[in-house]
Amino acid sequence: MKISPWREPWLWAVTVFSLLLAVPVLLIFTSVFIPQKELWQHLFATVLNDYVYHSLLIAFSVGGLTLLLGTSLAWLVARYEFAGRGTLQWLILLPMAMPAYILAYTYTGMLDVAGPLQTHLRATFNWTYHDYWFPDVRSVGGAILMLSLVLYPYVYMLARTAFSEQSASFYEASRSMGVSGFGYFRKVAFPLARPAILTGTALAMMEAFADYGTVQYFGISTFTTGIFRTWNGLGNTIGAAQLAAVLTSFVLVLLLIEKHSRRRLRYFHQGQKQNSAKRLTLTPVSAVWAVIACLLPVSLGFIIPCAQLLIWAAERATTQIDSGFIDLIWNSFYLAASAALIAVGLALLFAYAKRLRSHWLLNSQVQIASLGYAIPGTVIAIGAMLMLSAADDALNALTESLFDTSVGLIFSGTLVALLLAYSVRFLAVALHNVEAGLQRIKPSMDDAARSMGLSSFAVLKTVHIPLLRASVLSAILLVFVDVLKELPATLILRPFNFNTLAVRTFELASEERLQDAAVPAIAIVLVGILPVVLLTRALESGKDR
């Protein structure tokens, strides 16, 4: 029996929330109706080529690299047993806590032409700058590397969950047909995990598209730096919004292709919990290589930059850590935690709605609301700002007519604005994780539970959430860490006298005081590691049950 999707009140809630989140994104698209012929002629004749080429090059290279790194590490950890595997499997996640722009600052500080390494080389061999070749950190290649190093955990996390949930029966069946080793990975395990892997890759690519901090510091012209240049330099807000709209369209196309590519793929868990495939023990020599393979990205993306930051921070800790520093940590933490809970709550609502009542209008609403991940934080912040100002104006008009007094700004310049912007920006992360988990649960289980008289909410609570536990926890973790690192929206929207660790880091780093900036930077990383460790523990204990 098919009933109209609009009969159930909670579906209205979905509509209202998804529309609210879509407004800031839609506001960007309204700009395309105001022609800016002169501007586009100028951009076309001068810089647009660079914007398009660099943005695509960076996003696709980051996509490729994170796919390769994330999937192979996940396969290694999920499939094989070797000494240190237990520790390594969460160490691999740590680069996630490192903001890309901080990685960029740190490597520049170490490896740049004026950095200690090159200075030392010149002094030792009596070289001048022109006597030797040294790779330039601040280049397109450097940006791709920096972004990939902090983004591969997105792929790794989703892929590992997918691999470790694959039932042992697949492996045994394959082996009985003579397929094992790499053939098994290529023909069975990878295709089965493909939705999760592609989701992770898409997230990494969206983040790469939206990156501003790294490319700006490296002096690379991309869409994001172009948006700023058009807005600040050329003073053309509408043109900037149009550039953002083009960028968003790229991503929309990308997401549709990804969706199209797996339109016929549907993989589900079996109803009852099955044994995961047993991990194969590696020979001692292979085990050493496995450990090296796991340690390499962790060292480059976390251990080495952290060590450098700690050295810098040690020199400046006394001047940078004052009574206000605890406030910075607390502000960062509770903002990130609240945003993570809100985003994951909304993601559950949306994903569940789509599952129960798949309707094109509903699906596209949710799709638009989750585009925010590929849009630079500043652009979303401005969308959110315009929307909340309109709400404030309406509220003031109301109170003025009712009580003859104005209440001032209730939404703008408050934490409401920040939480809205974070929800728009990071909904996609939560949604993709939750959906990836939800897709693996057979619809027949829903039907069975419903036929036993459970309400749809009860199905969520008693059937889905326990099965979704890993995905929901990953979603919370990812959004938490993302918000913790978030800078541009926080910078624009925050209330008076309110700073976060990311804001403090940026202020010092943009004054080119890298050593001072190391103190709050290392604090971001430490606050970010805490949930990584806690949640990995929780996930592990969940598996053992």
Place this chain on the structure above:
Amino acid sequence: MKRFLKLVGLVSCISVSAFASAQEVNVYSARKEALIKPLLDKFSADTGISVNLVTGKADALITRLKSEGKYSPADILITTDVGRLYRAKEQGLTQAIETDAFKELISQNYIDPDSNWVGFTLRARPLMVAPERVDASQLSRMEDLADEQWRGRICIRSSSNIYNQSMVAAMIAQLGEEKTQAWLNDFVKNFARTPKGGDRDQIKAVVAGQCDIAIANTYYLAGMASDGDEATRETASKVKVVWPNQQDRGAHVNISGAAITKHAPNAAAAQKLVSFMLQDESQEWYAKTNHEYPLRADVEQSEVLTTFGDFKAEDVDLAKVGELNRQAVVLMDKAGWK
């Protein structure tokens, strides 16, 4: 509904009480917290007026101000560049400041003709060269930087940076569009590398030998020269400041300054804060701590700045420089300055 009204009532009580304590002033500042908070704290201690601060990028703050409209809590906008003050004024976000008292203290040029903004400090953007590789006599004018002998020898940051935009805008104001474009085309050919990093980066690149000439703001070099880190101080000591255009229009300068917002709920307190910034103690603090040139001639420069030598500053209409910002970016795009 009842609950909603209660909520509105509660919230309005809070915000009304916030407005009721007139002894505060709300600041939107494009100056970083570390470079302004100590002075604001001193203002609070002196006057009893508490200061609420949001820092950010100038254009973002201007956009926020505009979007908040007449209910905006902001009283004062502080920027590090005249172009942004001009932009705020142009968008109708500012009001006239009581400037009569200032006109005796600082040059007329650093006050908006309609008194909508006032300068606090001055920063110059000279050349910084490796003295052993550069003959300063070959570099008496900015125009000389287009010369072929400097091919691959100049370091400067991105043209997305406001200091470069203002520098080129000032050039357009004085030389005209055509000459500036021609100069830019050749100047860009002389870059040692694709522009990257900040001003300090360019100075360091000169010392490392990647280039011979950097263009940077004075307070960056001064900051390096008085850094706690010995290696940084040593780097700073290896470059020499060259003041261009001393025989004609003068070296490029810009100001940091402030405007009072149009709908400032605490305009009187904002006015007090502006006056405070031009007091000799504040000007001294700026000069000593941030190594900027005080706008008041009767306040001494920092010791480091005096080692850079005296110079003649260009005498260009700063409001005009703000107006030409957009055109400057167009010309730089055309010249291929990334």
